[in-house]
Amino acid sequence: MSGLRFRAVVPERGYDAELAVEAGRTLALVGPNGAGKSTTVDLIAGLLRAAEGYLAVGDTVLVDSARGRFTPPHERRLAVLGQEPLLFPHLRVQANVEFGPRSQGRSREEARRRATHLLEEVDAARFSRRFPAQLSGGQAARVALARALASQPRAVLLDEPFAALDVHAAPQMRRVLGAELRRSSVPAVLVTHDLLDVLALADDLAVIENGRIVECAPTAEVLRAPSSAFAAGLAGVNHVRGRTEGETCCGPNRVSRSVASATKRWGPTRRPSPCGPPRPSRSTPSHPRAARETCGRGSSRTSPTVGE
Numbered sequence: 001m002s003g004l005r006f007r008a009v010v011p012e013r014g015y016d017a018e019l020a021v022e023a024g025r026t027l028a029l030v031g032p033n034g035a036g037k038s039t040t041v042d043l044i045a046g047l048l049r050a051a052e053g054y055l056a057v058g059d060t061v062l063v064d065s066a067r068g069r070f071t072p073p074h075e076r077r078l079a080v081l082g083q084e085p086l087l088f089p090h091l092r093v094q095a096n097v098e099f100g101p102r103s104q105g106r107s108r109e110e111a112r113r114r115a116t117h118l119l120e121e122v123d124a125a126r127f128s129r130r131f132p133a134q135l136s137g138g139q140a141a142r143v144a145l146a147r148a149l150a151s152q153p154r155a156v157l158l159d160e161p162f163a164a165l166d167v168h169a170a171p172q173m174r175r176v177l178g179a180e181l182r183r184s185s186v187p188a189v190l191v192t193h194d195l196l197d198v199l200a201l202a203d204d205l206a207v208i209e210n211g212r213i214v215e216c217a218p219t220a221e222v223l224r225a226p227s228s229a230f231a232a233g234l235a236g237v238n239h240v241r242g243r244t245e246g247e248t249c250c251g252p253n254r255v256s257r258s259v260a261s262a263t264k265r266w267g268p269t270r271r272p273s274p275c276g277p278p279r280p281s282r283s284t285p286s287h288p289r290a291a292r293e294t295c296g297r298g299s300s301r302t303s304p305t306v307g308e
């Protein structure tokens, strides 16, 4: 498994963004309402088709509009977990979680083992004989997390997956998700409005505004020295300081910038994003610090933990 490279342009939504997430790392995508976070997830998942687009996970190119390639959602092998659990209503919980591994050709026994393990992890084993209609919203969300992780995806996409959970369930689910992501070493994109999600899960943090990535760097760096007003608000500081040396998380752009220069960068000439241009093959980030400390292929997840 290796990193995820993504770029897409959707003119009718004013969307023109690119991201790179190294294998084994989680990138949190934050931004104001209507900025383009769900659009990003939909594009990567294949639920929305871009006018121009490129998507690769590792060596597998899933979308390349220049070559007319568009892999349908069900063939992408991506785990997508949103606010709605979207469980199969006619299957019991256990069968819902077994469905992914079974459809990938795993044996009945292997699928059962994996589903049972994940249902225990998310504290939903006692619901395994129920149908989705017999679950509460929070219980269904736990099952949906188990199902998303069961199929050993190429990459994981999470669109506010804990929004429906209560204050006790959310920390437990973060722990399960964090452990699974660390174990699986796949790239993950997490859309969230919640700083706790960012602190608990995100190695890197990207800010999207008006369909453009305006900041992308290791989480600790963004929170320490935000260069966008939105990240400053998230970090709880009222000033934008910016970084003084190359500290982007995922790509070749080394020069830190103020919001103003970021806006200039993202002007009509469509320059490379802070997260780097999509690369057609596995490649090491060109930024030496990023490669060494944060974004190197196969590097371990390093997000800070929060007391939960």
Ligand SMILES: Nc1ncnc2c1ncn2[C@@H]1O[C@H](COP(=O)(O)OP(=O)(O)OP(=O)(O)O)[C@@H](O)[C@H]1O
Residues within 6 Å of the ligand: 012, 013, 031, 032, 033, 034, 035, 036, 037, 038, 039, 040
């Ligand atoms: N189905 C659609 N058709 C046309 N435009 C859309 C559609 N869905 C979203 N948009 C527009 O695309 C832009 C990005 O929306 P998106 O839902 O991706 O934002 P978001 O960052 O996820 O917002 P939120 O935090 O409110 O969920 C917005 O301007 C929105 O109005």
